[in-house]
Amino acid sequence: MTKDQLIAHYFSKTLSPEAQKEFDHLLTTDTEFKKAFKFQENLKTVIKKETQTQLKEELQSIENPTKTSSKTYIKWLVAASIILLLALPSFWYFGPSNLDNEALFATNFKPFENVVHPIVRGEDYNDLKTKAFISYEAKEYEETLNYFNALLEESDNATISFYKANVLLQLNKNDEAIKILEQNNELPQKLKTQQQWYLALAYIKINNTKKAKASLNAVINNGTYKTKAAEQLLEQLD
C-alpha cells in the first residue's frame, strides 16, 4: 500500500490492524508522511467546523428567521464603536507627519491575490469573470478594470468591487478606490479585514493618516489578517 493509500484508509476508517501498525510507525518516523497527514487532518477539522457553522445557522433560522442578521449587525456596530473609541486618541495627538507616505504605501501594497475565482488551466476561458481574473493575475490592470466594470454592470457584487478597488489603487485612481472601499458593506465576512487593510493603505496614499490609523486599528483588532504588518505600519505612522 502506498503512503497516500494508507492515509486515505485512515480517513475512511478502513485501516486493517496491520496497516494501522504501519500507519502509526510512519507517523513517528517519517516527517513527510506526518506533514501530509497533518495537512489532511487539519482539512478535516476545517470542514467539520464549516458544517457545524452551517448547521448552527440553519437551526438559528428555524428559531427566528430574522434574528441572525440583526445579531451580526449589532456585532458590527459594537466592533465599529470600539474601533472608533480606540482611534480617538490619535485625533488629538495627531501631528504633521514627515514620513514619505507614498513610500510606505509602495512597500506595503500588493494587490490582493485572487482567492475567489481559481483559474484552472485547460478549462473554458470564455466567461467574463474568468477573463477578468486571468488579466488580474497577469497584472494587466487597465484591461482588468474594463472586465470588472462590465461584470459590475451585469450585477452588483461586493467581492468584485473589492478587487476593482485594488485595481484602481494600482492605477493611481485613489479617490475612486477609497469611495468603493468605504462603502462596500456587503462583502463576505472573510474579506472584511482584507478590505480594511486596503482602505488603510489607500488613506496612507492620499496622506490621510488619521483615517489610516483608524483602519489599521480595525485590522489589528480583528487579528486574523496582516495583524503584524498593521502594527508595524501604525508605529511608522506615529
Add this chain to the structure above:
Amino acid sequence: MVDKVLVEALKKRNSEALKSVYLDYKTAFIGFAKKYPLDEATVIDIYQDAIIALHDNAVNGKLDHLKSELKTYLFSIGKYMIFKRLKQQKSMYSIDEDTTLESLKIDTDYAVDLIEDLSEDQQKLQIAFKSLGEKCKAILTLFYYRGFTIDEITNELNYSNKDVAKSQKSRCIKSLKDLIFKP
C-alpha cells in the same frame, strides 16, 4: 424504529430531519433545563449545540447501534453542555469538581465538544477551502467529514468511474494547496 430512520436521514445531511429532531425535543429540553440558572436564550443556544453534536455523531456512524432512545442520548449531551457552560460562567450553581463533567462525558460515550478555535494553519486552510468551487467542496466534505471511500464517492456524485473521482479529489487538494501557498 423511528430513531433509526432519523439517524439515517441526519447522516445524509437532510435538513428536514434536522428540523424535525430539533423541534420534536425542544420544549422538553427547555423544561429539563429549567432547574439550572440559565436564561432561555442560553438554553436554546446550548440545545442547538447539542443537536449539532448529535448530528456529528450520527455522521460518524456512532449512533448506528444506539442502545438508548435518541431523546435520552440528546439530553445527556445537552446536560454535559449545560454543566460546561455553568462552569465557564463560574456560576453559583455548585458542581462537584471536574469529575462530574468528565463522568457526564463518559455517560454519553461520544464526542460532545464542538470545534471552537482554529489554529493559524487551520484558519489559512479555512479561507482557502471557502474559496473552492462547489464541486471540490462536495467531494472533500464526503471524503474527510463523512468518511466516504472513493468507491462510495464515485457512486454518490455519479462519477463515471473510480479513477475520475480520485483525480478530481487530487485536483481539489492541489488547488487548495495553491490557494494557501501562493504568496
